[in-house]
Amino acid sequence: MMAQEVLLDCLGEACPVPLVKTEKKLTTLAVGDILVVQIDHSCAMKNIPEWARKEGHNVEIEEVDDGEWEVIIEKVK
């Protein structure tokens, strides 16, 4: 099966909602899948990547607009 890419819209949501939503969403995905979390709350740009890296996943952050980011997480295990 092909790895899938899933979008998680967390725009307009403050901490810790984006982080908890990301944790929950990631458990439903398979290894190799990509989760793209859309955020506009700057502290989520810190705590989501921190958590995901600690869990051992591959993480990249992209600034898509002023005050808007996509945290791209590749589920590794």
Place this chain on the structure above:
Amino acid sequence: MDLKSNKFYQQWFKNAWTYVTGAILLSLFQIVTLVVTGKPWGVSSTLTNWGAWLYSAVGGQVDSWYYFSSERAQITLDAGFFNDAGSMRNLGIIFGALLATLLASQFKFKKIKSMKQVIAAILGGLLMGYGARVGLGCNIGALYSSIASLSVSGWVFAIFLFLGALVGSKLLTKFFM
């Protein structure tokens, strides 16, 4: 040279400073605040004064209220907004935060996601405001400044702040997930 890729721009304005840097700066400036104004750093009691001034501006009277009945409170209210160190500091916090987001080009008007968010924000604000007054301080005046002044009350505040946060996060995951 492109400013956005400048190393110092990135370091000072774009990327978030570390918690340690923030902690050291807060510690230094709260000492400056105490020395210059003669009072420890606080935020929310100033907001209460703003409320009193607003209420007076529309013809209200707060002189007889227990909260504003002390001589010190009366002096602050009589001196007015522009002579109040706390008010100037709170304005500084607001404009400083705005300046920081603008310099990092991260300013954005965030859309309101749901009615639920609006109700939670209003309820949360009211509860925090009420709690800060009956608790004689918020997490700055009653927690941060108390602990910095070596007062036990700050640590007691911390314990109950933690318990409140536990309950709050349970409610948050129940209603917002």
